[in-house]
Amino acid sequence: MSTLNTNIDRLNGYLARFQDTGIQNLINGQTVPAASGVTFDTTSPVDESVICSVARSSAADVDAAAEAAKAAFPAWRDMPALERKKILIKIAEGIEARAEEIAFCECWDTGQALRFMSKAALRGAENFRFFADQVTAARDGKNLQSPTLMNVTTRVPIGPVGVITPWNTPFMLSTWKIAPALAAGCTVVHKPAEFSPLTARILAEIAHEAGLPDGVWNLVNGFGEDAGKRLTEHPAIKAVAFVGESRTGSLITKQGADTLKRLHLELGGKNPVVVFEDADLERALDAVIFMIYSINGERCTSSSRLLVQDSIREEFEAKLIERVNNIRVGHPLDPATEIGPLIAQEHFDKVTSYFDIAKEDGATVAAGGVTVGDAGFFVRPTLFTGAHNKMRIAQEEIFGPVLTSIPFATEEEALEMANDTDYGLTGYVWTADLTRALRFTNHLEAGMIWVNSENVRHLPTPFGGVKASGIGRDGGDWSFDFYMEQKHIGFALGQHKIPRLGA
Numbered sequence: 001m002s003t004l005n006t007n008i009d010r011l012n013g014y015l016a017r018f019q020d021t022g023i024q025n026l027i028n029g030q031t032v033p034a035a036s037g038v039t040f041d042t043t044s045p046v047d048e049s050v051i052c053s054v055a056r057s058s059a060a061d062v063d064a065a066a067e068a069a070k071a072a073f074p075a076w077r078d079m080p081a082l083e084r085k086k087i088l089i090k091i092a093e094g095i096e097a098r099a100e101e102i103a104f105c106e107c108w109d110t111g112q113a114l115r116f117m118s119k120a121a122l123r124g125a126e127n128f129r130f131f132a133d134q135v136t137a138a139r140d141g142k143n144l145q146s147p148t149l150m151n152v153t154t155r156v157p158i159g160p161v162g163v164i165t166p167w168n169t170p171f172m173l174s175t176w177k178i179a180p181a182l183a184a185g186c187t188v189v190h191k192p193a194e195f196s197p198l199t200a201r202i203l204a205e206i207a208h209e210a211g212l213p214d215g216v217w218n219l220v221n222g223f224g225e226d227a228g229k230r231l232t233e234h235p236a237i238k239a240v241a242f243v244g245e246s247r248t249g250s251l252i253t254k255q256g257a258d259t260l261k262r263l264h265l266e267l268g269g270k271n272p273v274v275v276f277e278d279a280d281l282e283r284a285l286d287a288v289i290f291m292i293y294s295i296n297g298e299r300c301t302s303s304s305r306l307l308v309q310d311s312i313r314e315e316f317e318a319k320l321i322e323r324v325n326n327i328r329v330g331h332p333l334d335p336a337t338e339i340g341p342l343i344a345q346e347h348f349d350k351v352t353s354y355f356d357i358a359k360e361d362g363a364t365v366a367a368g369g370v371t372v373g374d375a376g377f378f379v380r381p382t383l384f385t386g387a388h389n390k391m392r393i394a395q396e397e398i399f400g401p402v403l404t405s406i407p408f409a410t411e412e413e414a415l416e417m418a419n420d421t422d423y424g425l426t427g428y429v430w431t432a433d434l435t436r437a438l439r440f441t442n443h444l445e446a447g448m449i450w451v452n453s454e455n456v457r458h459l460p461t462p463f464g465g466v467k468a469s470g471i472g473r474d475g476g477d478w479s480f481d482f483y484m485e486q487k488h489i490g491f492a493l494g495q496h497k498i499p500r501l502g503a
């Protein structure tokens with residue numbers, strides 16, 4: 001039996017329970033259907049088959065979850081830090097024990113290739129271990145002495161928070177948001193994307209099996225227009241962490257305004273990778289290909305605009321075309337597969353529409369630009385050449401395995417084009433000239449920049465963007481700045497003079 005067939009057999013074993021019971025909500029430690037009894041079907045992008053039914057939550061379900069989180073908050077906030085740390089470590093251990101199940105379900109639910117998702121669970125466990133180690137120091141502050149006062153700062157958890165996660169790498173991104181929230185002492189209401197609900201349920205189960213008290217972590221499934229909207233509006237929810245497209249981030253900002261919610265928005269990108277003529281071109285080629293075609297191109301940090309210097313453009317694009325045409329598209333559970341199907345029909349239609357848009361704008365489809373097979377949402381990895389920075393393919397987030405190559409002549413021109421977009425999430429710069437790298441990165445409008453590297457995530461560093469790419473930062477102590485309130489306390493050092501009125 002082939003490895004693919006073996007993996008499919010294992011997958012079917014993991015899916016059996018979902019097919020029997022569907023995916024229900026988890027509120028105050030109890031598995032419950034939506035209050036209305038309404039469900040929707042989640043389907044696999046591989047063959048468009050129904051995986052299982054999912055609870056479609058309404059405002060009533062979100063209200064119940066938010067009230068559970070509110071009631072559980074004081075005890076979780078006041079639990080000794082070392083006790084919370086033990087629970088977070090047990091969650092990490094539970095993730096590691098079910099790593100294959102998580103990876104297989106994620107592949108089938110999202111279409112992501114196993115070669116990338118096989119590590120997603122372990123990265124999620126690393127997130128919980130990292131923030132478990134930060135628990136005891138999360139509330140530490142400073143002693144800022146003045147002539148009359150000893151001024152002490154500390155941090156306290158903000159309260160119940162809402163977490164809304166996307167469909168592209170849902171498991172890892174859920175841990176990225178929820179682990180620091182729990183470490184800070186917050187309680188959580190989590191709404192996963194409706195396109196990919198499987199691993200969110202597994203993760204919540206692992207947390208409760210690890211001893212997390214009821215109500216600390218609540219899971220509500222459903223759609224943004226009802227469950228998501230109510231979560232962003234609910235007065236008991238003090239902050240919302242959202243990952244998704246910029247348009248939805250704008251809506252969430254409006255919905256949270258009346259209750260003055262704190263927001264962390266990790267939004268879209270149209271990220272440039274700038275390759276100068278003095279770069280290590282073989283390493284740059286590997287990085288360019290990896291950062292747009294891995295994860296099916298469905299990630300916010302993908303380098304979807306290649307800005308390549310004129311003098312090397314022809315050579316670089318020729319090598320790029322050859323490599324792109326060799327990328328293996330196939331079943332996500334096949335270890336040889338490098339690109340699987342796009343997430344859903346709606347997104348498939350959006351991505352493939354740019355094949356015609358590119359031609360209409362005068363660009364060349366140098367590789368790909370076609371769909372694959374008769375079932376599922378497969379496309380060939382695509383490269384557009386002969387483009388300029390004002391084209392729609394250079395300005396709009398396609399969020400698929402689609403790269404637009406644009407030539408430049410000078411450093412100044414490259415910088416102008418790199419910044420000429422509504423987005424500002426990441427940037428990638430390839431050059432052997434250190435002073436150029438320093439100049440360029442200083443003026444590049446992006447929240448995160450890598451020089452002579454692909455995106456290598458380091459958990460203590462800040463993650464987030466500028467402009468339409470978001471508000472706020474994740475990672476390390478920056479996560480605690482979001483999930484906690486800063487508090488100042490001043491202690492009088494003696495009998496300093498207090499002004500007397502009306503004496």
